[in-house]
Amino acid sequence: MSYPKLIIIFIFFGLSFAQRSVNDFIEPPAFDAAYDIFQGDKLQTTPDSISLVKGETKQITYTFSGNLTKAIKVYFNTTANNIRLNPNVFTISPNLKEGSLNATGLDVTSRTFIDVYKCEILDGSGNDTCPFNKTESFVRVKVIHSHAIEILVSVTGWIYFVAWSISFYPQIYLNWKRGSVEGLNFDFLVLNIIGFACYTVYNWLMFFDHSVQDLYIQKHERALIPVLTNDVVFATHALLACIITGVQCFFYERGQQKISYTCMGWGSILIAFSAISFAITIFSVIDWLQFINNLSYVKMAVTLSKYFPQVILNIRRKSTVGWSIGNVVLDFTGGSMDITQMILQASNTDDWSGFYGNPVKFGLGLVSMIFDIVFLIQHYCIYRNSDSDVSYDVVQTTDNSSTRTLTNPAETSTSTIESPTGHY
Template sequence: MAGLGLTKRWLPAQLLLLWTLSNISDSTVHLFAPDAVTLEQYSKANITITSSSPVNQSTVIQLNVTYSSKRNYSSIITLPEQVLLPEAATSVSFNVTAHDVGQVTTYLLSNNTDFDSSVRIRFMVIHSNVVSVISQVIGWIYFLAWSVSFYPQVWENWRRKSVVGLNFDFLALNLTGFIAYSVFNIGLFWIPQIKEEFLKRNPNGINPVNANDVFFSLHAALLCLVYFSQAAVYERGGQKVSRMACGLLLVAWTFALVSLFVAVAKQITWLDYLYYFSYIKLAITLIKYVPQAYMNYRRQSTEGWSIGNVLLDFTGGIFSILQMILQSYNNDEWRLIFGDPTKFGLGLFSVVFDILFMTQHYCLYRRHPQYEAVTGQED
């Protein structure tokens, strides 16, 4: 009991000590500025820098340009070399003028040792804000088209109470592919260390992964699990995942596991590790449609394979490629198309195979009206 009373008496003093130490250690004055500023060509903008607390002396903040997509950054944008933060002030503003399309990255440096020096502003001059808005709209269109494309197959399976005609190798490869794609997107969009590593390697500061990419891949992985649950309860006609598909999946996941140990040993960066996941997705995209196309050919029918899925997937692929082209044009950076090879490959190969599936459904294996009428009478 005596020990308990001593603890009670000392607790306020301990809390006071912790509070004092935390305030002493947090004497650094933090600067806040926009992480990225997008300007239309020949436009102007006012940029504000704020500090976490008033300064006790006038402070010079230098804008140190560390990257420019062109030799002379002044051909892209005009900005002051330094600005003055007055004594007792908490903010300062300056004007910038955009000229040619390009990217400029600048760090804020100060002669005051109390300021942090990790603040960076990325200026991106684009051709047109209208093109930027159109690109964003197209991004959400292909996100919706690709996302909704999974539901016609779910409906087809439920309506028929059967998954006969839906290839199980395609299901298994598709699930693995979208899990890998989700890992890549989440890492490059949400994890700060990975984003910083990407920006150091690609100083133009344009991350190829958008919010719709993240939500699409997660949604796709979830719907692939729905397919598997339907395959478990509906008639499947003796279908199972082939040995070849199992072997390919074993190779993919072994590669991912070995790469993880290599990344932990710091032989490769975590960004490289994420790109390995994107390569897994790209490889699966190259082959996942082949088993379904071959099954359709062998059965001389697309029965059980939803054409609604194909049409929406085709729409999503076309708009995905179109968005990347618009982004590359607007930023004058055609390398953006290859900045995310998985996204570009996903769109391109989806379109190619969707054209094949549409040819099978509407031309090669089209059911004649007489055959449909006879089938309906037999049913």
């Protein structure tokens, strides 16, 4: 079976797998003593997270969802001294199952929590058992310098989402307009498809599968699920756009361009790693969370490697014709907005751990921007006069020599440069 067919099978297998529902196999967390008699009862919070500017006060409402036969005092505390609660206790009863408290920001912090400290049943028995799971009744609090900066964080997020989402279309349009995919490196495209296939499966399972979410919460207590709706939409859309670009390669003029041996080997390693991870997950050697984490490692490896073939192709062709600069500009815009958002978030909470605590995210974004700068220099500086639609039937790339045929539509003649034949 040919290498491109293997890739296509892998893509659709991944998409169909991502839609399956994995059966829950997570044991419930330990509850308070005697919690089993109140199974399903909760003290719900509205809202479950708030942002405060220093000195600002917001109200939090708590509602008990179960049945009560006696009045209960509920006491609260905070995990840090960045906020003040007033009051820090209220009473719920059979006739009044709702209470509220006010939280005031005292000092900037990226995250702290308001917790239920204890309960007191008002029957004189001294029983302090809460009729709900205390560990679930918490509120995330962030104290920031400015709501205006927080708005900018949201704006930059939408900018990079839109920029990255539409960055695939300039290349698709350019291929259609030229009726050719010459100048677009097939290695780059293949690696992109592999990367976004893994990224799509990761996002779908993390977002839709509750058992995976439970595993994540068990390992990252009180953390938010790191995948949002826009992540799922972006990943799926990106994969489909890459597949469309791949389909164009079968129908448009491509000369004798082929996938290089290096890409075949590297891509096979990435696919094999993903397939083995899936197999050992099925046999419970690793859990589903580790499986999708392995897929995220594949995406990282793709990001670090996919740009090199296109850079080398541009150098050897001495031209960027066929490689959409619009794609590069939009990708650079998205990357710069992503890093800008990280800077804004860090400065608004005085927490820079996003840079040194999660160097992978920052590093991958920086790598993409560096390559975008290389492409911009190639297009606008080094090869800025090579803007005619030049066609090369075969061009040496990363690992093979080949016969190169140059055709310039502006000329009536065709020149051929002979070199040892190879497979691209």
